[in-house]
Amino acid sequence: MEIKQGIRRNFARRAASYDRHAAVQRFMAQELLRRAGGAAARAARILEIGCGTGYLTEQLRRANDQALVVALDLDPALVQRARARMAQDPGVAWVVADAETWGGRGVFDLVIANASFQWLTRPEAALRACFRSLKPGGRLAFSSLGPRTFQELGASLKAAANYLGLAAAPLIPAQNFLDAEAWQRLLRQAGFVQVDIFREERAVKFPSVIQFLKDLQATGATNPRPRPFSSRLLRGFTEIYRSMHGNNGSIPATYEIIWAMARKEVSGFRYQVSGNENVPEKYL
Template sequence: MGDVEEQPLDKRKARLSFGRAAQHYDEAAVLQHEIGRRMLERLDFVRHQPGVILDIGCGTGVATEALMKRYPKAQVFALDFAMPMLARTRKRGRWLRRPRCLCADLDHLPLADQSVDLVFANAALQWSTRPAQAFADISRVLKPGGLLMFSSFGPDTLKELRAAWSEVDGRPHVHNFIDMHDYGDTLMAAGLADPVMDVERMTLTYTDAMRLMREVKIIGAGNADVSRSRGLLSRQRLVEVCAAYEQFRDADGRLPLTYEVVHGHAWGAVQRKVDGETRVSVDVLRAGR
């Protein structure tokens, strides 16, 4: 238990997609920004004053700027693998206090061991090709007693789109998302302490399937499976998938698109020597403990 399988993702394709999406990302990423806002609210219940923060998958820097305002004395690093996203993040904050931007892959964090007090990752870790290693690397960079807070997406995400495409062809058209329980096991296997997981379902609705798929593409979340079809989709194929999607139209005449949002947090382990033995525990930093 604990080792999530490697994900067959084309990182180059995903990076290019997010790069192209940067200019209009904030207009379409309503759900991602709402998830980030809810994650920030969860920090209200944590007694933790980080000196160094890492925002993984920062995108255009909306959450990065909110973290800078919440923790005005902290040094904030913003990491993304798409340079056009970082170009927008770099403008966040004030002239004398900007985030330090890192163009890097979340599977290979370019930070020293035990150097970060808070790792914040909103809707980013589903783009890891090696989730077990990604969490192990997060555990490595977290200081003892540091906090990881993240969100990702579970298997029911885009289930309607997956079902519609399955009626058209047998190729993968939707990301392979990881189950909440597997995330929890992976956190423990990475050596992170006291993991807490929960899930919520959020649904966006659209007037037509073509607009729905266009918006998924605008936010850079198009299909990046390595076994995807590499050619352009024919108009006939798009017409067929739009027709298949009609089975989900609700009583209000809208087409739903489901997101299974996985939330998780855990703590950097603290090593203490007791009677000559090294034992692992965690600092009690949360309210009410």
């Protein structure tokens, strides 16, 4: 619970600066919508999890202005900001709730979430809740970040901790994010079929390590249980980061992006693992 409150607080504090700094999250959302394609355009009811300041919510309504959208987030200040952004759009209902316990009752055609699932503390509970919320035949589509995210930061911290003779390097939250294989397994355990996972590593350039850290802070993507670094460690790892990874006056920060698509099967009908090739899409 303490970690979840930390996650909520981090994002709520950065509600005002999030949109200016969330370029990767916008890319993740655009790609998510492209991959969800027809499912987003056709859906009559959509549940969006972790709506934050409402970037994806707005894009969803542009893609499908007929759908009824329920947009949910842990934090009331973020939901308030998203609602203001959408100018009281009557097609969106706003909910402040925890996606790990909030249960729809099998009414949604699409459950979608952008850049939020890496922060779930009980992903298996959240996937079960998504499954319950979907109609038979409904789809789940989400993007998340994987454990190779900020690998340069993790490696520089480790090297600096070694150099300074510290017992252990501080862990960054990304090192505990779930990887593509774990999502694949959890989706199947939750009952989903037709699970498709895509992964991409994307290096973003920053003018300095400090600028990168400020950017992270501005999006709220920081440690939910903050443990400030000593000035020795901060100096040490920024220096190591620059010398190990810097190039032509900039430093890279890698984001490991995962997109997942899955389906709740129509009850009473089991999909074949193979052999569906000749069956028209509308029957599946």
